[in-house]
Amino acid sequence: MSDSEPSVSEDQVATDTRPTPRVILKPRRALPFFGRHPWVFAGAISRIEGNPNTGQEVILLSDKGEFIAHGLFNPNSNIRVRLYSWDESAVLDDAFWTNRLQQAVALREQVGLLENFETSGCRVVFSEADQLSGLTIDRYGAWFLVQFSSLALSQKQDLIIRFLKERFPARGIWLRTEKGMREAEGLEISDQLLDGEEPPAHFFLEENGIRYGMSMVTGQKTGFYLDQRENRLAAARYLKNHRTLELHCYTGAFALNAVIHGQAQSVLSYDSSQSAIDQATANAELNGIGSRIRFQTGKAYAVLEQFKAEGEQFDSIILDPPKMARHRSGVKQALKGYFSLNRLAFDVLKPGGILITCSCSGLISQVEFQQMLASVSQHTGRHMQVLEQRSQPADHPVSPSCPENQYLKCFICRVL
Structure with missing residues (x-):
């Protein structure tokens, strides 16, 4: 986010009463997104109606005005919109994100990767495959390592921490940054403790x-x-x-x-x-x-x-x-x-x-x-x-x- 851009909190975005901004694609660019590919690159976009803030929900439309999906906007990234729901009636609120996190955890539970909790490890959230493009969470015992490759989802950090603490006996939550994300997404973050105890040295x-x-x-x-x-x-x-x-x-x-x-x-x-x-x-x-x-x-x-x-x-x-x-x-x-x-x-x-x-x-x-x-x-x-x-x-x-x-x-x- 540039110094001149106004800071908008997650709560402000969630309670914004203005019409949801609309992102309209160029002709013959809609097929991958009807096919549920989650990355809308800047070059595929014809115009934007409204003035979305960084991380704000937008609606993706074809050049003919057909609804495609709901996503989050990032003017700093070549992936201008990441898509999260193809249900026109969906609202990308806290309940939506919590449900997506619950679905991801349910898979790991179903395949037995949450057993032997104190000594085992697994990937709890895997970005696009868990319909959470830009978020990866790994678990080692009772510690959780969070990685963001989406500026918009990094604004949901407090919700993610709250979910992990409520769902697991989490001893600590640590942020790991990924090479190149500062430049690609405009992410101004560094490795740090987000909650609880720091991970052990070994x-x-x-x-x-x-x-x-x-x-x-x-x-x-x-x-x-x-x-x-x-x-x-x-x-x-x-x-x-x-x-x-x-x-x-x-x-x-x-x-x-x-x-x-x-x-x-x-x-x-x-x-x-x-x-x-x-x-x-x-x-x-x-x-x-x-x-x-x-x-x-x-x-x-x-x-x-x-x-x-x-x-x-x-x-x-x-x-x-x-x-x-x-x-x-x-x-x-x-x-x-x-x-x-x-x-x-x-x-x-x-x-x-x-x-x-x-x-x-x-x-x-x-x-x-x-x-x-x-x-x-x-x-x-x-x-x-x-x-x-x-x-x-x-x-x-x-x-x-x-x-x-x-x-x-x-x-x-x-x-x-």
Whole structure:
């Protein structure tokens, strides 16, 4: 919000008696929004009737004046309107938002992710897939980590805190900020305690019967990659007696599953972050398997190049790199990066070896990632068999109307 723009509270917006502002689309731009895609970019808008404040409710109309949806307005963002209801009679009041939060929690309860509450973790709200575009909430024990990627929903912060405190025995609620959101949304926020106690310096999380030390405050994202929970367990089934190489290991979760659940003979794991290596090493010791996993600092491409030069070969390789494409303009370069990484992995993978290769870039589709792997197979002259194509667990659901939230891809392959 600029210094010259008047400050408007949530209560003022909610009690505003003026007609709800209307956002009218350009011709031939309405189809995605009738199809329930929640992001209305500035370039799709013809005009705005009324003078909506930042975060205010607006009505989206086609160029013919047809009602499409209710949304929240943000003049600071290229996503000018985020849509939340396609029911013309809906009102985006406190009861509406509370009901959406209740629906999200009900899913996690239904699939058993709120059990073992003190030591488990899960994603409680997943943005577009939970019809709450711009809000993500992760839970670790009785602490809740809130992330906003929408300025308009950040104005509902007090309501969200109140809901979490009423619904859960919440010990603390911590705000984590996401890279790039200040510029993209005009969000003037920083990591901070919102309510209750600060998260502990080290929290011990249990997942798949394995214990991990992690930090909610200083760790990557919100401290742990909850989305790979089921993929780590699935991958482990293919690694019995294997000598495994893992790159981008972070807290070592793939490696620990490989040894404990997959009975891998040994795992050599690398990450470019020394703090991640220290935490992963401590996690292996915590579970009594420190002698079977070796964690070292190293950059993935350089590590693979070195093993290639030395003629080193592994029974299996795990690739789980960070996001490579943050904007559509970066997709082509990201696919080149994935190609290079997987191409190098082929060079140090034994014939008949297992490749577990992942991407968390939501702008790259499952089909594009598979086509990249097909190119690797073609260039190396090695036949690849895809054994499993996996994605996200139930606490990271996917809205078919917004394919961008199906971001995680995990291919388990055999390479001859």
